[in-house]
Amino acid sequence: GLALMGADNLADAARQGNMAQVRYLVQMGVSPNQTDYEGHYTPLIQAAMSGQEEVVHYLVLKAGADVNYRIPDSPLTAYVCAKGYKHLKIADFLKAQGAVEEPVPYWLHPHPFRAE
Numbered sequence: 001g002l003a004l005m006g007a008d009n010l011a012d013a014a015r016q017g018n019m020a021q022v023r024y025l026v027q028m029g030v031s032p033n034q035t036d037y038e039g040h041y042t043p044l045i046q047a048a049m050s051g052q053e054e055v056v057h058y059l060v061l062k063a064g065a066d067v068n069y070r071i072p073d074s075p076l077t078a079y080v081c082a083k084g085y086k087h088l089k090i091a092d093f094l095k096a097q098g099a100v101e102e103p104v105p106y107w108l109h110p111h112p113f114r115a116e
Contacts, residue, residue, distance in 0.1 A: 007034035007043075014043035014059065017052040022059070032065040040071045048082040048090050056082075056090050060097050067099040075105050084108035 010030045013021035022043070026032060032043055044065040047055040056078075059065035070077050079099035082090040085108075095101055 006030035008036050010034070010043045011036035011041055011046045014052060014055050015046040015050045017047070017050065017055055019054055019058065022055050026059075026063045032059050032063040033069060042066070042069050042078070044069070044078045045071070045076065045081050048078040048087065048094065049085050051082075051085065051087040051090065053087075053090055053093075056093065060094070067094050067097050075102065076108070077102065080104055080108070085110050 006025055006028065007030060010022065010025045010032070012018075013025060035042055036046070042065065044056065044059045044067070046052075047059060060067060065078075067079070068077060077099065079091055079094045080102050082088075082094060084104040091099075
């Protein structure tokens with residue numbers, strides 16, 4: 001339905017760093033904690049993995065995103081993803097906002113050849 005479509009759009013906008021679209025969708029009522037259709041990723045996790053600092057700040061400080069949401073049956077949180085993908089300023093920000101510091105699993109690392 002509309003909510004799920006909105007969530008997918010918000011996850012995409014967050015990953016791409018499209019602040020205008022992120023802000024618009026949140027103001028339209030799309031929950032920042034709604035997960036996307038495919039991987040149970042929240043917009044915050046998408047933004048953290050992609051190094052979208054401005055989006056991360058907005059989602060946490062203005063939209064009320066849950067910094068400790070964990071992808072089901074996985075060790076992945078926004079903090080772990082930011083750290084694993086070497087976005088250390090984002091990891092530090094999330095920690096300052098109450099994210100639990102957890103180790104990065106050995107298999108989580110940036111994919112240099114990932115096609116967009």
